Amino acid sequence: MGIYQELLIKKIYLMIILFLKRVKKMKKILIIYPYLTQNVIDILKEFDKQAGDYLIMAILPLKSTKLIYSEPNKLPSFKNLVLKRAHFINLGFNLNPFLNPFIFFLYLLKFKPSIVIVLDEAISINTFFAAIFSKFFKFKTIFYAFENINKIRRFIILKKIIFQIIKKTVNYGVVCTEEAAKILNEVNWYPKVKVIWWGVNTELFGKEIDEQEKILIKNNLGISKNQKVIAYVGRFIEEKGIKDLVEAFKLINNEAVLIFIGDGPLESYLNKIKENLKEKLIILKPHKTEDLVKLYQIFDVLVLPSKTTPRWKEQYGRVLIEAMAAGVSVVGSNSGAIPVVIGNVGSIFSEGNIKDLAKAIDYELTNRTETKIKLLKERAQNGSINNFVKNFLEFIKDIE
Known part of the structure; x- marks a missing residue:
């Protein structure tokens, strides 16, 4: 073996050693x-x-069961993730699927996260197993909570026991709204906790298409x-x-069509209504994200x-974040988080008040300006993926 080959081997060996030392020093985050x-x-x-x-590992299900949301076409390659x-168990009963505890344990044993x-509710089976395993592996658990109604009183005994274990063990969380934080304090x-809006790909939904493509999409519909x-x-x-x-649509003064995109038990109701409204009501199945972006x-x-x-x-x-990112005007009821998300860039009506809803829609249809569109897009950035991750990592650094 020549001297240059020996030097090259030593250099590669040294690089591997330095890389392994760097990986060992890196703080590890596991996302579920x-x-x-x-x-x-x-x-x-x-x-x-x-x-x-940070070195990050993420565990996702083998397949999705949330049909209303688009599955990825293909999984990307990552640099630091x-x-x-893995297998997630789906029990039904309005519970989110949870990572098989045995698989969860094996990944903790192998990856050793701090x-x-x-990314599941504070009181969930995924958070429960994280709480249990944290006693053995000495990591900090952070949940992500949307829940804004106190349901503890309605819990069966088993769920109350699960809640008590989580409550005593988990000390950190991120919540979507202040209301979600208050629910925790009520019990x-x-x-x-830190309030961070869930992340939406506002860059993707903000992509504009030319007028000819808009006309073509409209013609096809x-x-x-x-x-x-x-x-x-x-x-x-x-x-x-x-x-x-x-x-409310029946009361609208503007010449307009109403599009429903999605799925669910009221689809048969919509199909019956469509017979009377004819071409003014369009019902579409859930779309892939890239197609939905163009429809916006x-x-x-x-x-909403x-x-x-x-x-x-x-x-x-x-969907409010998606719409605002696309510069689409928004109307929402005063149910839960809607007024918080819309802020002062859209219209809020009293839930169930059909006349107020019709007026709000009419107002937004007739008051679309370039300034308004700019404000909508700026508002959407509060719910951007960039903002979500940036604030999440800042929270992690704060609790370390």
Whole structure:
């Protein structure tokens, strides 16, 4: 072996040793999310981009069960993040799927994280197992909570026991709204929390298309060039105020069409209504993210007319961020987090008040200006993926 070959081997060996030492010194974060969606892949790409001195592992399900959201076309490669796919158990009963505890344990044993981020509710099975395992592996658990209604009193005994274990063990959390933080305090739980809006790919939804492509999309849907487009994107269920929107649409003064994009039990109701409204009502199935982005470009107003029930109220309204990023005017009810997300750039109406809803839609249709569109796009950045990850990592540094 020549002298140059020996030097090269020694150099490579030294580089490997330095790399291994760097990896050993790097702080490790484990992220768990119970669904496989394009949205969470976009969030992980941003974590990878902003990782800095952190080494990150993310565990996602083998397949998604959340049909309303788009699955990724293909999984990207990462630099500072390792993506693992594993079996998540889905019990139903309105519970999010949870990572198989045995698999969870093995990854903790192998990866040895100092922080575990559970992108699931504070009181969830995923957070529960993180709480249990943290006693053995000495990591800090951070949950992410949307829940804005106190349901503790309705819990069965087993769930109350789970809650007590989480409460005694988990001391950190990120919440979507101040209201979600107050719910924790109502049950005498005072973890250190930070309010961070859930991340949406505002850069993607903000991409504009030319006028000819807009006209083509409208033509394919049977919409004339000058017709206004009112849209709803989401689940077709009672608490989303679907029926109120249909009734309000009948009162609209503007020449407009109403588009529903999504799926759910009220689809049959919408199909019956469509027989009377004819070409003015369009029903579309859930779309891939890249197709949905283009559809947003033909919307004039997006409406989220949610209605509070004893067990639920609007926890965020991700579609509002998507719409604002696209420069689409927004109208929402005063259910839950909607007024917080819309702020002063859109219209809020009293949930269930059909006349007020119709007036709000009419107002937004007739008051679209370049200044308004700019304000909408600026507001959307509060819910950008960049903002979500940046603030999350700052919170982690704060608690280390």
